Amino acid sequence: MDQKPSADSEAELVAQLTRSQLAISxxxxxxxxxxxxxxxxxQQTNAKIWxxxxxxxxxxxxxxxxxxxxRYEVLNFRKQQARxxxxxxxxELEQTLAMEVVELEDDLAxxxxxxxxxxxxxxxxxxxxxxxxYGSKETLPNFAARMGRSADGLKVTLHRLRNKLAGCIxxxxxxxGGI
Numbered sequence: 585m586d587q588k589p590s591a592d593s594e595a596e597l598v599a600q601l602t603r604s605q606l607a608i609s610x611x612x613x614x615x616x617x618x619x620x621x622x623x624x625x626x627q628q629t630n631a632k633i634w635x636x637x638x639x640x641x642x643x644x645x646x647x648x649x650x651x652x653x654x655r656y657e658v659l660n661f662r663k664q665q666a667r668x669x670x671x672x673x674x675x676e677l678e679q680t681l682a683m684e685v686v687e688l689e690d691d692l693a694x695x696x697x698x699x700x701x702x703x704x705x706x707x708x709x710x711x712x713x714x715x716x717x718y719g720s721k722e723t724l725p726n727f728a729a730r731m732g733r734s735a736d737g738l739k740v741t742l743h744r745l746r747n748k749l750a751g752c753i754x755x756x757x758x759x760x761g762g763i
């Protein structure tokens with residue numbers, strides 16, 4: 585049935601849908617006890633009812649029709665949940681990932697400490713240049729113009745400073761046994 589419902593029949597359907605919201609919600613919750621996602625399924629049901637509004641036969645039991653749609657939406661939700669569950673990690677993998685995250689956090693903390701120490705060793709002018717550049721959201725050409733330098737010259741200077749910092753960090757970590 586591809587007939588578009590009249591404005592009167594749509595208004596009546598909206599009124600019936602509004603009156604039936606509690607019944608639809610209770611029905612969905614009864615099919616999904618203790619599950620999260622019931623509100624989502626109720627909303628999907630409402631959307632599907634509106635999509636199928638031309639199929640509703642005036643004079644028939646609206647709640648029964650709406651609950652039949654709700655039942656299919658619950659089944660669709662369960663099917664989707666089952667698909668999603670297949671993508672979950674095993675407990676062993678989760679534990680491995682958790683341990684790796686802790687190790688990564690330790691490594692990042694060591695690197696951050698080494699970076700601070702290496703920055704402290706730079707001449708104040710170089711440290712300030714790095715802080716200003718990487719604390720800015722400006723493009724390199726705009727930043728260079730503001731600093732009164734050429735973009736290419738500034739690019740080379742920043743590259744050298746980054747290399748110097750990287751080498752310093754790697755040496756510090758190697759001395760700490762971090763690498």
